[in-house]
Amino acid sequence: MNDAFLLRRDVAKALGDVHIETVKRWEREGRLPPPVRLSRKTVGHLQSTVERFLASACQRHVGKA
Numbered sequence: 001m002n003d004a005f006l007l008r009r010d011v012a013k014a015l016g017d018v019h020i021e022t023v024k025r026w027e028r029e030g031r032l033p034p035p036v037r038l039s040r041k042t043v044g045h046l047q048s049t050v051e052r053f054l055a056s057a058c059q060r061h062v063g064k065a
Contacts, residue, residue: 003048005038005044006044006047011032032049033049
């Protein structure tokens with residue numbers, strides 16, 4: 001499987017255009033899995049991780065309705 005790497009700004013956009021600081025906070029709080037660090041300044045997530053997060057969030061939301 002070829003899994004794309006998403007920079008934090010791409011993750012923020014995929015999560016509904018949230019602010020990049022929101023992504024960082026969700027990582028610290030454990031709402032998002034820990035990010036992957038490719039270099040000192042290059043940090044992000046695998047696309048499959050973001051997709052699983054979104055699917056899980058949708059299921060939790062639907063379960064409340």
